[in-house]
Amino acid sequence: MVKGLYKKLPPFAPDYSGVCSVLFELGGLVVVHDAGGCTGNITCYDEPRWYGNSSATLSSELRELEVVLGDDSKVFNKIEKAVADLKRRFIAILGSPAPMVIGTDYGAIATSLAKKTNLPVLAFDTNGMKYYDEGVSMAFLQLAKKFTRPPLVTKDKAVNIIGATPLDLGDRSHMEELMLLLLNAGCEEVCCWSMGSTLEQIEEGAQANLNIVVSRAGLEGARYLQNHYNIPYLVGIPIGKEETRSFVANVRSLLGIAHKEEIDKKSANLAVDKRTVLIIGEQVMGNSLRKYLRREKGLEKVTVASFFNMDNSLLEAGDIPLKHEDQLTKLIENQRFDVIIGDPLYQTFVPTKDICFLEFPHVAVSSRLHWDKKLEYIGDYGSFLFEL
Amino acid sequence: MSTQPFYLPISELGATGRSDRRRVMPPQYLHYCPPSAGGWGIIRVGLLVPESVMLFVSPAGCGRHGAIAGLQLGFKKRLFFLHIEEIDLVTGQHLDKIFQAADEILTETKPRTKAMTICATCIDDLLGSDYEAIARQLESKYDIPVRACHMNPIAMDGKTPPVFTIQQTIYDFIPSSPEKEAAVNIIGSFAPFAENSEFRAVMSAAGFKDVRHIAACPTLEDLTKMGHSSHNILVKAGGRLAAQAMKTKLGIPYCFAPVAYGIATIRQTYSVLEEFLKVRLDTEKYYEEAREKIQDYCKLIGPLTVAVGETANASPFELARALIEYGFQVPYIFADMTMDIEEEHITWLKKYAPEIKVYTNVHPTMVDFLQEKVTVDLAIGFDAGYFCSGANTVPLLLDEQLYGYAGAVALLQQMWDALENPQDHRTQMYASGMVI
Numbered sequence: 001m002v003k004g005l006y007k008k009l010p011p012f013a014p015d016y017s018g019v020c021s022v023l024f025e026l027g028g029l030v031v032v033h034d035a036g037g038c039t040g041n042i043t044c045y046d047e048p049r050w051y052g053n054s055s056a057t058l059s060s061e062l063r064e065l066e067v068v069l070g071d072d073s074k075v076f077n078k079i080e081k082a083v084a085d086l087k088r089r090f091i092a093i094l095g096s097p098a099p100m101v102i103g104t105d106y107g108a109i110a111t112s113l114a115k116k117t118n119l120p121v122l123a124f125d126t127n128g129m130k131y132y133d134e135g136v137s138m139a140f141l142q143l144a145k146k147f148t149r150p151p152l153v154t155k156d157k158a159v160n161i162i163g164a165t166p167l168d169l170g171d172r173s174h175m176e177e178l179m180l181l182l183l184n185a186g187c188e189e190v191c192c193w194s195m196g197s198t199l200e201q202i203e204e205g206a207q208a209n210l211n212i213v214v215s216r217a218g219l220e221g222a223r224y225l226q227n228h229y230n231i232p233y234l235v236g237i238p239i240g241k242e243e244t245r246s247f248v249a250n251v252r253s254l255l256g257i258a259h260k261e262e263i264d265k266k267s268a269n270l271a272v273d274k275r276t277v278l279i280i281g282e283q284v285m286g287n288s289l290r291k292y293l294r295r296e297k298g299l300e301k302v303t304v305a306s307f308f309n310m311d312n313s314l315l316e317a318g319d320i321p322l323k324h325e326d327q328l329t330k331l332i333e334n335q336r337f338d339v340i341i342g343d344p345l346y347q348t349f350v351p352t353k354d355i356c357f358l359e360f361p362h363v364a365v366s367s368r369l370h371w372d373k374k375l376e377y378i379g380d381y382g383s384f385l386f387e388l
Numbered sequence: 389m390s391t392q393p394f395y396l397p398i399s400e401l402g403a404t405g406r407s408d409r410r411r412v413m414p415p416q417y418l419h420y421c422p423p424s425a426g427g428w429g430i431i432r433v434g435l436l437v438p439e440s441v442m443l444f445v446s447p448a449g450c451g452r453h454g455a456i457a458g459l460q461l462g463f464k465k466r467l468f469f470l471h472i473e474e475i476d477l478v479t480g481q482h483l484d485k486i487f488q489a490a491d492e493i494l495t496e497t498k499p500r501t502k503a504m505t506i507c508a509t510c511i512d513d514l515l516g517s518d519y520e521a522i523a524r525q526l527e528s529k530y531d532i533p534v535r536a537c538h539m540n541p542i543a544m545d546g547k548t549p550p551v552f553t554i555q556q557t558i559y560d561f562i563p564s565s566p567e568k569e570a571a572v573n574i575i576g577s578f579a580p581f582a583e584n585s586e587f588r589a590v591m592s593a594a595g596f597k598d599v600r601h602i603a604a605c606p607t608l609e610d611l612t613k614m615g616h617s618s619h620n621i622l623v624k625a626g627g628r629l630a631a632q633a634m635k636t637k638l639g640i641p642y643c644f645a646p647v648a649y650g651i652a653t654i655r656q657t658y659s660v661l662e663e664f665l666k667v668r669l670d671t672e673k674y675y676e677e678a679r680e681k682i683q684d685y686c687k688l689i690g691p692l693t694v695a696v697g698e699t700a701n702a703s704p705f706e707l708a709r710a711l712i713e714y715g716f717q718v719p720y721i722f723a724d725m726t727m728d729i730e731e732e733h734i735t736w737l738k739k740y741a742p743e744i745k746v747y748t749n750v751h752p753t754m755v756d757f758l759q760e761k762v763t764v765d766l767a768i769g770f771d772a773g774y775f776c777s778g779a780n781t782v783p784l785l786l787d788e789q790l791y792g793y794a795g796a797v798a799l800l801q802q803m804w805d806a807l808e809n810p811q812d813h814r815t816q817m818y819a820s821g822m823v824i
Contacts, residue, residue, distance in 0.1 A: 001492065002470070002488045003485075004470055004471040004473065004482075005468065005469070005470050005471075005485075005489045005492065005493075006468065006469040006470075006471065007468055007493075010451070010452055010455030010458075010459060010464070010469075011448040011449060011451045011469055012448060013449075014448055014452065015449075016449065017449070031418060035510055035540075035541035035542040035544065036419060036544065036824070037450065037453075037541045039419070039421045040421050040425060040453060040824025041449055041450075041452050041453050041824070043421045043422075043423065043425075044421070044453065044822075044824060045452055045453050045456055050423050051423045051814050052814075054758065054759065056420075056752070057421075058418035058419060058421075058755075059418065059419040059421060060418060061418070064513070064514070067514055067542065068514070077416050078416055079418065081416065081418075082417070082752045085752055085753055086391060086753070086755065086756075087391065096449075097446075097449070097450065097509070097510060098510040098511060098514060098542050101477070101511050101514045101515065102514075127447065127474070128447040128448065128449030128450060129447040129449070129471075129472065129473055129474055130448075366456075366459075367452070367456045368460075368818055369456060369459060
């Protein structure tokens with residue numbers, strides 16, 4: 001089979017969609033340097049919040065002659081006019097395939113724009129060939145670098161959630177549920193970056209006492225904050241009653257609210273389920289589902305596979321980074337899994353009804369096809385997630 | 389952060405730029421892409437070729453919207469993606485992979501595919517990759533027709549934008565035929581005329597037994613019959629390049645008889661067709677029937693305010709004029725382009741409805757438009773429905789081609805239906821599978 005040939009799956013959300021998703025709610029002027037189609041991909045297929053919103057994600061409407069001549073003057077003019085018209089707090093400029101061909105220097109454009117407009121400018125060298133998670137990662141890192149300020153005061157029991165975008169986490173209600181859970185656990189302030197927060201709140205991000213990382217793409221931002229401001233981070237999403245107890249205990253311990261409680265790794269009297277499980281999805285979500293399955297369902301043999309980047313520190317032996325569609329075909333054909341969990345579009349790879357397929361929609365994969373499906377998974381709700 | 393959205397009073401709508409596509413918005417602005425943007429997209433149009441498959445060669449991001457629409461609307465099984473990676477651009481090896489991918493697709497696809505389109509995107513255009521040569525090689529190797537097409541919005545302002553060239557590509561699958569018969573092809577629309585249109589009966593009575601359309605051809609063999617037709621009738625401007633190419637390659641003359649909703653304009657269009665086809669078209673009884681039905685609907689619906697958008701299957705200016713002639717008020721038009729053929733209607737609107745505000749979908753200030761809380765009773769087109777939130781929306785999609793007197797009646801019927809059975813705009817819009 002030809003590498004890079006996709007017969008069943010749609011192309012996944014690209015890097016520029018990831019950047020735009022992170023910046024969506026922050027009140028910036030986000031300019032995609034493209035001919036229009038890439039912006040359409042973002043706004044109509046990768047951003048469930050777009051309908052009815054007034055986020056300024058705009059296309060530079062790049063044309064052939066500008067690329068051939070390397071003429072950046074038009075994009076500068078257009079951005080300056082938009083800055084005057086829209087009065088946003090910052091500018092972000094990001095790339096697409098066409099300007100990549102001529103090696104457009106977004107850093108240089110950003111420096112020049114910052115001088116002309118007196119606004120902070122973020123630059124992202126995206127090209128539509130990488131996937132959304134790389135864009136999300138770049139954007140959270142840039143937010144941490146560009147906007148967080150050294151803390152003059154430290155808050156008490158303040159928490160940032162980093163890595164949340166609808167592309168991975170779906171509907172905003174999930175993060176609202178997580179924020180509520182953290183407040184109930186004793187946190188005094190919770191800021192979920194990019195889903196329900198303002199740029200001003202992110203600017204105060206270095207005053208937090210703990211960062212919760214809810215996707216692999218949030219790691220780089222959290223590591224930056226750890227290295228520069230000594231803020232520890234905890235990776236994971238609390239799914240199901242047992243795992244939530246453990247998660248809350250960890251949070252309380254890290255915030256100094258209570259000593260670390262010993263939580264049983266597995267509920268007493270839970271029989272071991274020998275069935276094998278494959279979870280296909282984002283790494284932190286996959287790992288969190290795995291913990292839930294082990295703790296509450298007794299499923300020991302759980303493999304996480306992902307088409308998106310996987311961090312070595314979060315890998316278990318046997319986890320599988322997927323590079324091409326045919327790898328998934330072979331994985332499912334060659335290894336006999338009893339249960340497969342993933343976006344509904346992966347079901348076409350399941351050859352037999354003997355394999356139990358459980359749907360867990362992933363917007364970065366199936367876009368608007370399933371983004372309205374309600375699936376409660378945060379906290380105690382997670383215990384009712386799957387009938388196995 | 390709110391700012392006054394850009395608009396032009398219709399009296400100030402200019403006439404600068406290319407005659408076939410004039411922008412409403414002044415040049416040199418960033419573009420907004422509202423949730424209501426879109427139409428059929430290059431991929432869906434390309435797959436109108438029956439029994440064909442498409443291999444889309446691009447960076448991963450470029451094909452996402454087409455693929456999701458394909459999954460939603462059922463054409464994904466005929467659509468394959470070959471992702472280009474950065475290293476491919478340096479080595480050009482993605483062009484070699486096209487041959488391997490085509491081999492795999494053509495060998496494995498069941499039932500066996502009978503035609504293939506290879507679609508290139510902006511970056512291969514910039515690199516000067518010769519997809520036409522690749523198509524010729526594949527055609528020779530597999531003995532099936534293979535064509536190249538381009539989804540290259542970067543060429544949107546040029547002489548051959550992708551929305552035009554894709555139509556040229558799909559009709560290029562029709563081989564030349566020296567034998568012609570009294571039949572007409574409908575070019576430019578993506579759907580054949582609605583069943584209730586009088587057009588077929590009118591043509592049949594005039595001696596044209598077949599009215600052919602690509603979407604009504606279940607097989608490639610049926611498509612070849614379009615090459616036997618004596619005349620092409622171009623009903624949407626997007627098919628102009630295709631009609632011109634068919635004239636040259638297939639020897640089929642064409643006439644532009646655009647979709648219209650004003651009863652007087654429709655009558656005029658039939659006169660143009662009479663001249664082109666050199667026959668008398670007996671349409672009077674359809675005219676009278678339609679006139680009566682339109683009057684009945686207008687009484688039933690009452691005097692409403694209606695906003696008109698350009699995602700509707702219509703010229704927004706002709707449609708606005710028709711609605712005003714029928715007694716409705718049209719305070720707003722949402723349109724990004726005007727064409728030379730619309731000048732007559734724009735001039736009429738300037739005279740009889742100078743209060744109309746023309747907004748564009750794409751001006752950056754439209755990001756804050758919803759804060760204006762513009763209200764109308766009814767919107768035609770998803771864009772008008774989006775910007776005038778709360779209005780009952782008639783989508784008037786490209787999926788159904790209304791035409792002739794029956795088309796005008798059907799429009800009013802759909803307006804009545806929208807008032808009687810209001811639907812959630814977001815649900816309605818996402819269900820349509822519109823693509824940028």
